[in-house]
Each structure stands twice: as C-alpha cells, then as structure tokens.
Amino acid sequence: MSDAAPQPEAAVAAERLTKRYGSLTAIEDLTFSVAPGEVVGFLGPNGAGKSTTMRILSGTMAGTSGRASIWGVSVALHPAEAKRHMAYMPENNPLPEDLRVEEYLRLRARLKDVAPDQVDARVAKVMEDCDLVRRASGRLIGQLSKGFRQRVGIADAILAQPKVVILDEPTIGLDPHQILGIRDLIRSLRGRMAVLISSHILHEVEQVCDKVVIINRGRLVAQGRTDDLRRELLPHVGFTVVAKAAPSELAALCAASDPAAEVDAGTPVDGGWTRYRVTLPAGSPARETLAAGLMRAGLPLREIAEERYGLEDIFLAATRRSPADGRRP
Amino acid sequence: MRHFRTLLAHELRSALLSGNTWASAALFLALMGGIHFFALLECSRAPQPWTPVEATFRLFWLPLLCVLPLLTMRSFAEERRSGTLSALLTTPASTAAIVWAKFLAAWLTWAAFWCAFLAFPWIVQARLGTAGDQRLGDPATLFGGLCFVLVSGLLHVALGILCSCLTRSAALAALLTFICLLGLTAIGGAMESLPIESWSWLGWLREPAAHLRTFGHLQDFAGGILDSRPLVLYVTGMMLALGLSVLAVEGQE
Numbered sequence: 001m002s003d004a005a006p007q008p009e010a011a012v013a014a015e016r017l018t019k020r021y022g023s024l025t026a027i028e029d030l031t032f033s034v035a036p037g038e039v040v041g042f043l044g045p046n047g048a049g050k051s052t053t054m055r056i057l058s059g060t061m062a063g064t065s066g067r068a069s070i071w072g073v074s075v076a077l078h079p080a081e082a083k084r085h086m087a088y089m090p091e092n093n094p095l096p097e098d099l100r101v102e103e104y105l106r107l108r109a110r111l112k113d114v115a116p117d118q119v120d121a122r123v124a125k126v127m128e129d130c131d132l133v134r135r136a137s138g139r140l141i142g143q144l145s146k147g148f149r150q151r152v153g154i155a156d157a158i159l160a161q162p163k164v165v166i167l168d169e170p171t172i173g174l175d176p177h178q179i180l181g182i183r184d185l186i187r188s189l190r191g192r193m194a195v196l197i198s199s200h201i202l203h204e205v206e207q208v209c210d211k212v213v214i215i216n217r218g219r220l221v222a223q224g225r226t227d228d229l230r231r232e233l234l235p236h237v238g239f240t241v242v243a244k245a246a247p248s249e250l251a252a253l254c255a256a257s258d259p260a261a262e263v264d265a266g267t268p269v270d271g272g273w274t275r276y277r278v279t280l281p282a283g284s285p286a287r288e289t290l291a292a293g294l295m296r297a298g299l300p301l302r303e304i305a306e307e308r309y310g311l312e313d314i315f316l317a318a319t320r321r322s323p324a325d326g327r328r329p
Numbered sequence: 330m331r332h333f334r335t336l337l338a339h340e341l342r343s344a345l346l347s348g349n350t351w352a353s354a355a356l357f358l359a360l361m362g363g364i365h366f367f368a369l370l371e372c373s374r375a376p377q378p379w380t381p382v383e384a385t386f387r388l389f390w391l392p393l394l395c396v397l398p399l400l401t402m403r404s405f406a407e408e409r410r411s412g413t414l415s416a417l418l419t420t421p422a423s424t425a426a427i428v429w430a431k432f433l434a435a436w437l438t439w440a441a442f443w444c445a446f447l448a449f450p451w452i453v454q455a456r457l458g459t460a461g462d463q464r465l466g467d468p469a470t471l472f473g474g475l476c477f478v479l480v481s482g483l484l485h486v487a488l489g490i491l492c493s494c495l496t497r498s499a500a501l502a503a504l505l506t507f508i509c510l511l512g513l514t515a516i517g518g519a520m521e522s523l524p525i526e527s528w529s530w531l532g533w534l535r536e537p538a539a540h541l542r543t544f545g546h547l548q549d550f551a552g553g554i555l556d557s558r559p560l561v562l563y564v565t566g567m568m569l570a571l572g573l574s575v576l577a578v579e580g581q582e
Contacts, residue, residue, distance in 0.1 A: 060415050080421045088419045094412030098346065110335045111420040 008072035011036040011164045011194030012057060017066035019052050019218075026052045027218040034211075036163065037191040041205035041212040042198040043315055049218040050198045051091055054168050057196070058088035071163045087160065090167040093153040097142030101132055101152055104141060105159060112160035128221070129188070130155040131164055131181065147178040154185060160194070165189065167197045171204060174300060183208055206311040214318045224320035230309050233317040237287055238307040239278040242269060244300035247276070254278050258286035259292045273302055332422035338450035340434030349403060354442055357396045361446045364388050369453065375500070380467055382450050386547060387541060390514045392442075394507055395578055400438060401505035403487025405578065410497040414578070428490065428574045432567075436486045443478050447471060477550035479513045484563040485510055487570035494577040517543025 010033035018031040027049035034040045055061035057068050063303050065272060068075040102123060109119045127133045130151040136144055141152060157165050159196045170186070171179045171285060179201070186208050189195050199205050205212060206226060213223040222229055245252060247266050249278035254261035260281050266274040280286050286293070291304045344350045351551060371377060377384070408414035411527035417427060492505035520542045546559040 058419050061502055080423065084417060086419075090412065090415060090419075092412060096388050096411075096413050098343070107335065108341055108420065111422050112419075113421055257367045279404050 002258055002260075010034065010069075011038070011071055012040075012166075013067070013069045014053065014057065015067040015069075017053065017056060017068055018064050019049070019056060019061070020064045025218055027056075027215070030218070030220055032220060032223050033215045034164070034194045034196050036194050038211060039186065039190050039195040039197065039209045041209035041311075042196055042215075043202070043205065043212055043311075044198075044215040045319060047217075048215045049170055052218075053215070054166050054196070054198060055090075058086065059083055060088070062089075076322045079143065085162055086164040086166065087112070087157040087162045088166045089153045089157045089168060089170060091172070093149060095141045095149060095301065096313060097140065097154060099141055100270050101136050101141060102127070102138065104152065108156050109159050112162075114160050122161075124157050126155040129158070130185065131241055145322055146173045147175065149180065150178070154182065158189065161195060162294070164194045164196070167195065169198055169200070171199060171201060177206065187201060201310040202315055203285065212311065214315060218239075222314070224313065226311060229314045229318070230311055231282060233314055234309050235282045237282055237284070238278050238282070238309075239290060240303065240305050240307060241276045241278050241294070241301070242273050242303040243294070244272055245274070245278065245303075247274075250276055250278070250299070251295075253294055253299060254280075254290065256297075257290050258284045260284065261286060261290075277307075312318075332420075333426040336422060336426055336430035339434055340430050341437065343396065344434055344438050349399065350438060351565070353396050353399045354445070356399070357392050359446060360392050360395060362449060365446075365449045365453075365470055380470060381453075382467060382474065383450075384469050386470075386477070387544065388479050389474075389547065390510075391536045393514065394510055396442070397439065397482075397485055397489055397510065398492075398503035398506035399507060401435050401486060401493055402499040403493070404435060404490055404516075405481065405493040405574075406496050406499045406502040409581070410499075418578075419498075424575050424578050427581045428494075428571055428578065432487055432490045432571055432574075434491065437481060439482050440479050443475055448476070473550040474547065480550075480560060480563050481546065484566040484570065485513075487567040487574070489579065491570045493579045494574045494581075514543060517541050517546075 012030050012034040014030050017028045018028050030049075030053060042050055044056070052061065056063045057070065057075065059075045059082055062076065070082040073082040073085065075082045097108070105123045105126065106119055109122055110116070110212075113305065114122050123308065124133075127137055132148065132151055136148045136152070141149065144152065154167070154170060157167065160211060167186075171182050177239065181238055183204060186195060187195065190210070199207070203241045209226075211223070211225050214221050222233060224232070241250065245253075248265075251261075251263040256262055258280055261277045261284075266276045269275050278290070280290070287306075291301075294301055294304065365381060365385045368381040371384070372381050381386075384547040405414065406416070414427075418424065489502075489506040492509060493499075495505065497503050537562045540558055540562050546556075549556050549559070
C-alpha cells in the first residue's frame with residue numbers, strides 16, 4: 001500500500017450512484033463524499049438502500065449507473081486497486097467458522113497485500129487494538145460470541161491500514177460495554193482512515209461521527225455536520241415549561257417576548273401544574289430572555305428547560321421531507 | 330499470483346481439515362476396494378481377457394459419480410450461503426484466482442484419492458504376486474489408467490466447481506454435478522456403442538464422436554497411447570467450465 005500517491009480531495013466519492021433491480025430502484029442519483037480521515041455516519045430507515053450503497057462502494061456489487069470511487073480510484077474500472085485502499089465489513093459480518101482468529105487474520109493480511117515481513121506485527125497490533133489477544137486469539141471463530149466476532153470483523157477491516165473503512169452496522173447485537181469498546185476503537189481511527197459507518201443507533205453515530213449522510217427510499221435527503229443539519233432541518237428552538245397558567249395566558253406572555261412564539265395545548269401534571277411546549281424561531285432573541293420574562297410577569301413557574309435536538313430529531317425531520325430537498329452540490 | 334498461492338494453500342489446508350474430505354476419501358476407498366476385490370475374485374475363478382486393474386479402472390465412473398460431487402459441492406455453494414465469499418471478494422484477490430485456487434485444491438484432493446487407490450494393487454502384488462507376474466498389477470496399466478483419471482479429472486472437477494458456483498445449496502450443487510457427470514459419461518459411452526459409422530445421415534457426427542468416447546480414451550491411456558485429442562478436449566473443457574465459473578461468481582455477487 002503505497003503512500004506516494006497524492007491525497008485525493010475525497011476518500012470516498014459517490015456520484016449520481018443508481019442501482020436498479022428490474023423495475024425496483026434501490027438507490028437513485030446518490031451523491032456524497034467522505035474526506036480523508038473523516039468519520040461519517042450513513043443513516044436511513046430499513047430498506048433505504050444503505051447496504052446496497054456500501055456494497056457498490058466496496059466493489060462487491062455493480063451499480064446500474066453513476067460513479068463510485070475510493071481514494072480517487074474508480075471501483076468499477078479498477079476494482080483491485082480500489083480494494084487495496086479500502087476495507088469493508090458487511091452487515092452480518094460473515095466469518096469462516098472453522099478457522100482460529102489468528103489464522104484468519106494472517107490469511108486476510110496476506111490477501112490484502114500486507115508485506116510478508118509485516119504480517120505478524122500487523123496481526124499482533126490489530127488483535128491488541130481490538131482486545132482479542134487474551135480471550136480470543138487461539139479460539140475457533142465459530143466458538144466466539146457475537147461481540148468478539150464483531151471485533152474480529154473490525155480487526156480484519158483495519159488490518160492492512162487502509163485509507164477507507166466501510167462498516168455496515170458494526171455495533172448490531174452488541175451489549176453496551178461492547179458498544180463502548182467499538183466506539184472508542186472507531187474514534188481512534190479518526191484522522192488516520194476515512195470511515196463510513198452505517199448504524200441504527202443514532203446516539204452512537206452522533207458520538208462518533210464528524211458528519212452524517214441521510215438517505216430515504218434510495219435518495220439523499222440530507223448530509224453535513226450535525227450542527228449544520230440541526231439549523232437547516234429544525235429551524236426553531238423548543239422549551240419545556242411547567243407552569244400554573246392557562247394556555248392562552250402563557251401564549252400571551254410568550255408573545256410579549258416574541259410574537260412568533262407558539263405554545264401547545266399543554267399536558268396536566270401533578271398538583272395543578274401543566275407542562276407546555278413553547279417553540280421559538282431559531283434565531284429569536286427571546287431564547288435568552290423567555291425565562292426572565294415569564295418570572296417578571298409573576299407566572300407560577302416550576303421548570304423551564306431548553307430542549308436539545310439530537311440526531312434522532314434531525315433524522316426524523318430529514319426522512320420526513322422530500323428527497324429532492326436533500327440534494328445539495 | 331501471490332494471492333493464488335495464498336488461496337491455494339488455504340484451500341488445501343481447509344480440505345485437509347474438513348470432515349467432508351475424509352468422509353469422501355473413505356467412501357472412495359471403500360468403493361474402489363470393493364470393485365478391485367470383485368475384479369480379483371472374477372480373475373481367480375476363470376481366465377479373463379482383462380487384468381483386475383484394467384477392470385477396476387473401467388469402472389472409474391462409479392467413484393466419479395458418487396464421490397466427486399461430494400468433493401466439489403461445498404467449494405462455492407457453502408461460501409455463498411455463509412457470506413464468506415462476499416468477504417473474500419472485498420480483498421484485492423481476483424475472482425479468477427479464487428476459482429482457480431478452489432479448482433486446483435479439489436483436483437489435487439481427487440488426485441490424492443486415486444494415488445491412495447494404487448495401494449490396493451500394490452498390497453495384492455506384495456502379498457500374492459510372484460516376481461515378474463504383472464497380471465495382478467501391471468505398472469504400465471496402472472500408470473496409464475491413473476493418467477486418464479487425472480487428465481479427465483481436470484474437466485470433471487471443473488464441472489463440479491461450476492455447478493457449485495450456480496447455487497447456494499451444497500446438496501443441489503452435488504446433484505447438479507452428478508447429473509452433468511452422468512450425462513458426460515453416458516454420452517462418452519454412447520458414442521462408442523452406437524453404430525454411427527453405419528448411419529450415413531449421421532456422418533457429420535463421426536468426427537466429434539471420436540473425440541468424446543470416454544472409455545476409448547481410458548483404453549488408449551492404459552495401452553500407453555498418448556493421443557493429444559483427449560488432452561485438448563479435457564483441458565479446453567476445463568478452461569471453459571472455469572471461465573463460466575468466474576462469470577457466475579462475478580455475476581451473482
């Protein structure tokens with residue numbers, strides 16, 4: 001694996017990628033990129049086309065049209081060269097049951113063009129990094145737990161120090177401890193390898209990824225940094241207010257701070273208190289003054305808290321909107 | 330080429346450690362031992378126009394149909410079913426290297442089975458034969474017969490690999506291989522038994538039929554005649570089957 005070649009602008013580039021199975025369109029006009037060293041989350045509901053896209057990028061499936069490239073090399077035209085820059089861990093992480101972990105990693109290292117004198121060192125390093133040395137190295141893969149099998153898959157992916165790692169649901173079926181371990185491992189790859197990771201655990205993606213790409217029904221609906229997407233897709237801020245007031249009274253008080261403020265009908269909680277949701281435009285100055293304004297007005301107020309929109313809200317907002325809205329240059 | 334060597338070593342190791350290989354070997358040796366035993370028995374009862382080794386080799390189609398499908402059925406079908414073939418295809422190793430490695434490993438295993446069979450005539454010769462008595466195990470017949478099964482095995486094993494590429498079920502792959510090999514052997518036998526020479530309207534078939542007479546090839550090899558035509562037939566057939574296997578793997582993945 002030569003480092004002499006200049007670093008391309010995009011480690012992974014999908015340009016108008018389309019895959020059709022007869023009359024069924026799995027993905028259409030998908031365009032996104034992953035910069036070198038960047039960790040990108042690839043999100044979408046079930047059947048959105050995530051695994052299809054990843055398989056096309058990894059060269060195990062041909063697209064119908066469009067271009068997929070890894071480290072500047074076209075996957076369709078130069079598959080062997082593209083595969084030298086990339087490692088792919090499929091969704092179900094298929095592994096040969098009858099090989100021992102160390103034997104398997106040695107075989108994969110040789111197939112991935114690791115220099116013969118480097119094989120032992122590389123295998124030892126990834127086994128150490130993936131915490132496989134003590135409890136799994138001499139065991140048959142078929143005897144390993146799901147968590148250790150996932151670790152073996154990730155160890156295989158980073159074995160040849162590729163420029164790009166594509167992981168399809170790497171934390172599926174793992175317990176919280178194992179998820180933490182895999183998360184730390186992926187974090188440690190930042191800056192060294194470009195990582196494209198698909199996961200249904202949005203909290204996980206938010207913790208690990210620099211950027212997200214969201215697809216729905218085979219089309220791109222959003223891509224960018226989480227903060228940028230939050231501003232774009234959720235152009236308002238929400239407050240939870242627990243107060244003793246009628247909805248109209250609270251609405252009038254909020255409107256005094258910002259006429260664009262909206263108050264819902266409220267949900268009664270214990271002791272005559274009501275929980276309301278107040279929504280303000282994202283850039284509203286009332287965001288800073290709402291609490292003070294309500295207290296100044298003498299409103300019996302038990303709680304006021306700004307809601308933090310997570311990736312889950314962004315994902316829901318993105319997958320609700322039309323795919324055409326998500327296309328950006 | 331480096332990938333091919335790595336893959337071949339892996340396939341040979343897997344074959345050596347696989348229970349399927351050892352079960353196939355046991356079945357093969359039991360079949361061949363039985364055939365050879367009955368051939369010896371026949372020869373001991375009355376003079377025969379053939380030696381026991383010749384008679385055993387003439388029944389080469391029996392282990393071919395019963396054992397070879399077991400040997401090749403898992404090569405691709407099992408890997409496709411478990412998904413490990415997809416993982417293998419994400420490495421820089423080419424599909425052709427993968428197909429050739431699996432083919433060569435299966436062919437070498439098949440060759441090892443036949444080499445193990447040579448122990449039977451040798452044991453018989455050592456226990457019963459007298460010095461210079463070639464009736465029990467003529468080395469030339471043995472060598473010629475072995476050459477035939479190994480050369481024809483190139484095509485037979487390649488067909489098994491192709492059938493394994495076409496399905497995810499090892500059992501179905503074995504059945505497909507059985508049908509292909511049965512068809513090939515039956516056509517070869519039919520080409521010799523049918524009086525094509527006397528049917529003028531089938532004149533165009535004479536030349537191709539001469540190439541396909543499987544049992545005639547066995548006789549030629551056992552008689553020490555090295556005809557290039559069967560060699561070309563089996564090698565080109567093997568290349569065609571392996572080429573189709575590469576296309577099948579690439580097409581399905």
